[in-house]
Each structure stands twice: as C-alpha cells, then as structure tokens.
Amino acid sequence: MLAKRRNLLNGLLFISPWVIGFLVFTTYPLLSSLYYSLTEYNAISEPIFVGLQNYKELLFQDDLFIKGLSNTLYMVFVGLTITTVTTIFIAVLLNYKHIKGMSFFRVIFFLPTLVPLVILSILWIWILQPDSGVVNSFLGLFGIEGPGWFSSPTWAKPAFILMAIWGSGGMIIIYLAGLQGISDSLYEAARIDGANSFQQFFHITLPMLKPVILYNVITGIIGVFQAFAEAFIITQGGPDGSTTFYSLYLYQNAFQYSKMGYASAMAWILLVIALIIMFALFKLSKKWGYNG
Amino acid sequence: MENSPALEKTSINVVQRKLGSTKKTRRYQTAVVYVILILFSLAFIIPFLWLVSGSLKSSSELFTNPGIPKVFHWQNYTQAFSEFPFFLYLKNTLFITSMNIIGSVISCTLIAYGFSRIEWKGRDAVFVLVLVTMLLPFQVTMIPLFMLFQKLGWIGTFLPLTVTPFFGNPFFIFLLRQFFISIPKELSEAAKLDGASEFRIYWNVILPLSKPVIMTVIIFAFLASWGDFIGPLVFLNDNSLYTLSLGIQQIMSVNDPRWPLLLAVGVSMTLPVLIIFFVLQKYFIQGIALSGIKE
Numbered sequence A: 001m002l003a004k005r006r007n008l009l010n011g012l013l014f015i016s017p018w019v020i021g022f023l024v025f026t027t028y029p030l031l032s033s034l035y036y037s038l039t040e041y042n043a044i045s046e047p048i049f050v051g052l053q054n055y056k057e058l059l060f061q062d063d064l065f066i067k068g069l070s071n072t073l074y075m076v077f078v079g080l081t082i083t084t085v086t087t088i089f090i091a092v093l094l095n096y097k098h099i100k101g102m103s104f105f106r107v108i109f110f111l112p113t114l115v116p117l118v119i120l121s122i123l124w125i126w127i128l129q130p131d132s133g134v135v136n137s138f139l140g141l142f143g144i145e146g147p148g149w150f151s152s153p154t155w156a157k158p159a160f161i162l163m164a165i166w167g168s169g170g171m172i173i174i175y176l177a178g179l180q181g182i183s184d185s186l187y188e189a190a191r192i193d194g195a196n197s198f199q200q201f202f203h204i205t206l207p208m209l210k211p212v213i214l215y216n217v218i219t220g221i222i223g224v225f226q227a228f229a230e231a232f233i234i235t236q237g238g239p240d241g242s243t244t245f246y247s248l249y250l251y252q253n254a255f256q257y258s259k260m261g262y263a264s265a266m267a268w269i270l271l272v273i274a275l276i277i278m279f280a281l282f283k284l285s286k287k288w289g290y291n292g
Numbered sequence B: 001m002e003n004s005p006a007l008e009k010t011s012i013n014v015v016q017r018k019l020g021s022t023k024k025t026r027r028y029q030t031a032v033v034y035v036i037l038i039l040f041s042l043a044f045i046i047p048f049l050w051l052v053s054g055s056l057k058s059s060s061e062l063f064t065n066p067g068i069p070k071v072f073h074w075q076n077y078t079q080a081f082s083e084f085p086f087f088l089y090l091k092n093t094l095f096i097t098s099m100n101i102i103g104s105v106i107s108c109t110l111i112a113y114g115f116s117r118i119e120w121k122g123r124d125a126v127f128v129l130v131l132v133t134m135l136l137p138f139q140v141t142m143i144p145l146f147m148l149f150q151k152l153g154w155i156g157t158f159l160p161l162t163v164t165p166f167f168g169n170p171f172f173i174f175l176l177r178q179f180f181i182s183i184p185k186e187l188s189e190a191a192k193l194d195g196a197s198e199f200r201i202y203w204n205v206i207l208p209l210s211k212p213v214i215m216t217v218i219i220f221a222f223l224a225s226w227g228d229f230i231g232p233l234v235f236l237n238d239n240s241l242y243t244l245s246l247g248i249q250q251i252m253s254v255n256d257p258r259w260p261l262l263l264a265v266g267v268s269m270t271l272p273v274l275i276i277f278f279v280l281q282k283y284f285i286q287g288i289a290l291s292g293i294k295e
Helices: A002-036 A053-060 A063-094 A102-114 A117-127 A134-141 A156-166 A169-180 A184-192 A197-226 A229-234 A246-256 A260-287 B004-054 B059-064 B075-083 B086-116 B123-134 B138-151 B159-167 B170-181 B185-193 B198-209 B211-227 B230-235 B244-252 B259-279 B281-293
Strands: none
Touching: A002 A260, A002 B086, A002 B123, A002 B138, A002 B159, A002 B198, A053 A260, A063 A102, A063 A156, A063 A169, A063 A197, A063 A246, A063 B004, A102 A169, A102 B004, A102 B259, A102 B281, A117 A134, A117 A156, A117 A229, A117 B004, A117 B244, A117 B259, A134 B004, A156 A229, A156 B004, A169 A197, A169 B281, A184 A197, A197 A246, A197 A260, A197 B138, A229 A246, A246 A260, A246 B138, A246 B230, A260 B138, B004 B259, B059 B259, B075 B086, B075 B259, B086 B123, B086 B159, B086 B170, B086 B198, B086 B211, B086 B244, B123 B170, B138 B159, B138 B230, B159 B230, B170 B211, B185 B198, B198 B211, B211 B259, B211 B281, B230 B244, B244 B259, B259 B281
C-alpha cells in the first residue's frame, strides 16, 4: 500500500513537467480559444461576445472558408492517396531481395526531407517555373508545353502534391521498416502455392502492412491540415484562392486581418476535425486487432 | 500409401519447376526494378543538383539556363554572407535549436521515465492524452498561445521558443517511452534492492542504456528547430531575433530579390543538416522506423 502510494507520487513527480505544460500550453489555450471563438476580437480592444456568430459566418457565408476546407480535403483525398501509393511502390521496390545498393537508394529518397521548408519552397518555385524550370524544360524535350504550375488555378494544387511526394522519404522509410517486418515464410508458402508477385502483394504485403499504412495516413492527414509554410511562402493562397488551405486561411484571419475571434472559431472546427480523425484511428486499429 | 514416396517426388518436382521458372523471370524482374528505382532516384536527386547549380549562377542566367552554370559565380556565397545578416540569423537559429535540444532531452527523458519505469494507477490512461496531443495541429493552440505570451511580455523575445521545450514534446516522450519499456525490469529492481531512489535509477541505469534513442531525440529536435518556420513567424516579431528560415522568407518577399544569393543561403543552410545526416545516419533511420512500427 505504501509502495503503491510512493510509486504514484514518484510517477507524478517525473511527469510533472508534462502536466504543467499540458495545462498551461495546451488545456488553457484550448479553453480560452473556445471563449474567443464566441467573440469579435481584434487583439487590441476588448473582445465583444457574439455567441455563435463566427461559426455561422464561417459555415454559411464565408466562401473562402469553404474553399479552404475543400482545397485541404483535395490534398487529403487526391494528394495523400497519390503519395501513399507512390511511397508504398518505392518501398516495395527497395525491399526487393535481389537488388544491391538498397541503402544507397534509401538515402537518396530520404535526403529531400532534410531540406528546411523555406529552402524547399524556394527550390520548388524554380523547379516548377513555367518558362525555364527544370520540369517544364524536360517536358519541352518531348514537345509538351508544361502548365503554369503555381501560377495556374488548375495546376497549383498538383504542384504542391509533387512537392509532397518529393518530401515523403520519411513515409518510405516507415513503409520499408514495415515490409521488412513481414516474415519471408509467408511469401515462400505463397510461392509454393503458385501465387504470382501481384497476388503476393495484394494477399500478403498489403494486409500485413495495414497498421503501418494506418499510421502513415493518420499522420499524413494531420500533416495536410497543418501544412502552412509552403503555401504561405509560394502562393499566399492564390491564384484565385486555389491554394488557400485551412491553416493558411486561419493564419491570415488571425495575424493579417486581426480577426482573432473568427480565427479561433476556425481553430475549434479544426480541433473537432482532428478529434474525429483520431477517433476513427482508434476504432480502426481496434477492428484490426491492433493495440494503439 | 505405398506410392507416397513417388507422390512426394512429383510434388517436389512441381515445386522445383515453379521455383525454376521464377529464377528465369528473376533476372528480368531485377532489371525492371533497377530501371524504375534509378528513374525515381533521378527525380529525387535533380532538385538538389539544381539548388547547388542555381546558387552559382548569375541572376540573368537563372532565368534562361536550367542546367549547369556557364560561369561559376562563387562570389554569390561571399555576397550572401556579407549583404544579408547571415551570421546574426545563424546565431539566433543555433541558440533556439540548442535550447530546444537541451529542454527536450531533460524534460522528455524524465517524463518518459514516469510513463514507463514506474507503475502507478492511471498511468496508461494519462499516456493516451500524450498520444492525443501528439496529433494536435499547432494551429489549434496557436492563437491563444500568442495571446498568452503577449500577456507575459514574451512576444518579440526568444522565450516562446526556448521555454516550451522544457515542458516536454509528445512525440519525443512517445519515442523514449517505447525504448525505456524494452529495458528489463530486473535492472531497476536490482538497483532498488541496493537502496537506489527512482532518480538514481533514471540517472545511473536508464540514461546510460538509452544513448541511441536520446541521440535520435537530439537529431529530431535539431531538425524541428533548424527548419521551423511558423513558430518564429508567429512569436519573433523583431528583425534582430529572426532565424535563418524566417530571415530568408522576409528577404524573398520583397520585390525582385537576388535569387542566386538566396539559393546560396539555402545551400549553406541545408549542408549542415546533410553532414549531420551522413555522420549519424543510423539514428535517423532507426528513429523514423521506430515511430511507425512500434505503436
């Protein structure tokens, strides 16, 4: 009994920095932004209570908010899907038993993740420069006229997807580690049963990789909702609102238009979205008999 | 039953034939895999080469020649260092980065110890909260944090970026806890029998065994601070406090920046990360693989 109590005290003592941080830098901000989200507040004069006005305006009157949300969902459903398929594909190739120099390739795919976001953004402005960029020059060799990328409302989001794929080395490493954890005996058994490479991939690799995919997709979705620097630096949300992503619009409302209350309402809607995603994660991982 | 050896033999033959045919296709398959990997690698490596070559071009050449520079403008680098407050921004970045590393290592090892090496009621339920905060987007708390720091008079100082690491980072806590859990309990129990306090066990038993994972935390903390953009943007409202990332962005947002100089700064900012990566590669790969696998 005494030992139990001592352990409890010791445990709490060791985690106390986290407890303080959680209360001061997470819980308090969450609650105060809930209050601010019900006010009109410009960060200078006192906040004025307006009830649910901000939420009503966001959901029913603000076209740019809806656009920001749909742009972000596009990056989740189209962008993240393409990135997931590409990274699994590369990881499967890297895991192919009969190639030499796997660690060399692994390094190459990982390197782009080391480039700081600002440098990454500057780099891609130039890589995708419509007239003289590397990509359009390359397309030009085949007589294809490349699109305007960041300056075209249709092509700006695909440009960000390209950037995301280039920076997805972390996901590749995680998938590769997952693939290496799949026992060889499963593949041997399948081969003896006459399964070809495709059947092996769909009946062994993918099911065994499910938990890793789930992890990467969840962190990927949160990453998409958080993505800010690239759009802030490259497009500022343009052209024509086509790259106004959720986080960018939230930042603009808060710090460029001084609509702190309005932005706080956006933060709370984001919190609800994030919680729904996490809830889905726990449900799914339980369903797959996997302890999160 | 009598002919079972024969049956066995034929089935072995079938298996061998199947394996034999895979051997024939294997060479072809390997070649295809190589070609695809090399093509992808080129696509991943070319932007790097472009960054280096762009940093050595003249401004006009940057717009006309996507390839190798005709003349190497090495002076872009010396000009970038002198015309741009590179060393001030570097000093600021290094300060914030070191504070993040020190704060994270101290706080997260202690916290992770409390979540893994001591049994107490409710521990795992509280840990779920840590996991939840790990997935919380920064933007959710950004505005009230800004207001809080403003009230404290911290906006326009390094404090918002240098104090918070001392209160733990959920991702690092998670990584460390996973590692601490794998250390055999007997080690702690033996030390306890010798009368060691929890802190002694933490300091003399667990920390020395955890050097690899602490190294991973140091690397991740370094990467996070070195390239952080939104934190400095929101909290450092003073030119003399800017980090390299924020400084570069501010310079490129004015009209007609001198791009080759910015690219030179870009190379200078990326190079230290690459060097650290090549020296400490195994900690990077281990850490990342660990985060996705061991949940």
